[in-house]
Amino acid sequence: MVTQKETEEFLIRLAGAMTGGLEDAALEANYMLNVYPGSAFPYTSPNPKIIPYDDLIVGGLAIPPWVIGALMEKDAEKKGDVKTKELGKNLRMFGEGDAIYALNMCLEGQIRWLMEPRVAVPRVGAAIVTQSSGSQQKTDLGHKITKL
Amino acid sequence: MPEAILDKEAIEFMTRFFGGTASALEQLLFEWWWTNHPEARNQFPYTQPEQHLPYWYIFIVGGISIGEALLGLGIEEDPLKLMEKMDYRAKEQLTEFGKALRKFGEGGVLYSVPTLTHRTIVRNTPLRTVGGSPPTPAGQSETPVSGRVIKL
Numbered sequence: 001m002v003t004q005k006e007t008e009e010f011l012i013r014l015a016g017a018m019t020g021g022l023e024d025a026a027l028e029a030n031y032m033l034n035v036y037p038g039s040a041f042p043y044t045s046p047n048p049k050i051i052p053y054d055d056l057i058v059g060g061l062a063i064p065p066w067v068i069g070a071l072m073e074k075d076a077e078k079k080g081d082v083k084t085k086e087l088g089k090n091l092r093m094f095g096e097g098d099a100i101y102a103l104n105m106c107l108e109g110q111i112r113w114l115m116e117p118r119v120a121v122p123r124v125g126a127a128i129v130t131q132s133s134g135s136q137q138k139t140d141l142g143h144k145i146t147k148l
Numbered sequence: 149m150p151e152a153i154l155d156k157e158a159i160e161f162m163t164r165f166f167g168g169t170a171s172a173l174e175q176l177l178f179e180w181w182w183t184n185h186p187e188a189r190n191q192f193p194y195t196q197p198e199q200h201l202p203y204w205y206i207f208i209v210g211g212i213s214i215g216e217a218l219l220g221l222g223i224e225e226d227p228l229k230l231m232e233k234m235d236y237r238a239k240e241q242l243t244e245f246g247k248a249l250r251k252f253g254e255g256g257v258l259y260s261v262p263t264l265t266h267r268t269i270v271r272n273t274p275l276r277t278v279g280g281s282p283p284t285p286a287g288q289s290e291t292p293v294s295g296r297v298i299k300l
Contacts, residue, residue: 017258
């Protein structure tokens, strides 16, 4: 039987997830409105094989409410403060919702990023064909040294 | 907090999280199909219900997770009293399964609803021309859009 409490908990989690979605949308809208393509932080990547910083920031922002809420809840339980415990629990659930959206968004983005044809996968002993944004193709004769 | 409750909460979180992951992978599957099958482009589900809304496949992903959550809720609540003839143990197990399925679906909803909102906002954001020319002031003729800036 789904209780009123469970419904409220789901709505708190959904609010957390929506916050993550709106943070993501705000960063992307800013990119589309103001930033020259691929030029500035946070629209750059830490590594060509990793998604841009803006997605990582959205993922990272989900963690603090989750951790702070859990710590608040634990601390309030020791002190016997019911009100703070409830607040901590709600904050933790908000962070959980945000984490469910943001971490899965990062995962989905990362897989898609690696599936992109412009990302060349280096292979030992084979020529690497990189596909730039245009139709040009160039052969990179660099080799990856692997330690066996 | 007793350890038993912590474990239960951790399992519930993981169930919801993997529900979200399942939705993310479904979305990825649709996008992979679109990338690798050019003949499928501009055909359902890669069309939009309305020009301001995202593609149908985003709605389908959301619909699947809502379906999972509702199916789980149906099994858990059993409004048609289909489980009345079952023995107590089987009924209990099925109710637990329904509860887990509802949470799995909830996780999917927690991923797909914000994704739908995010895609709708991005779709309705005015586009900047490639090359980064500043927005044209009102009343002046606009610079022709040479391409759409899509951040993947």
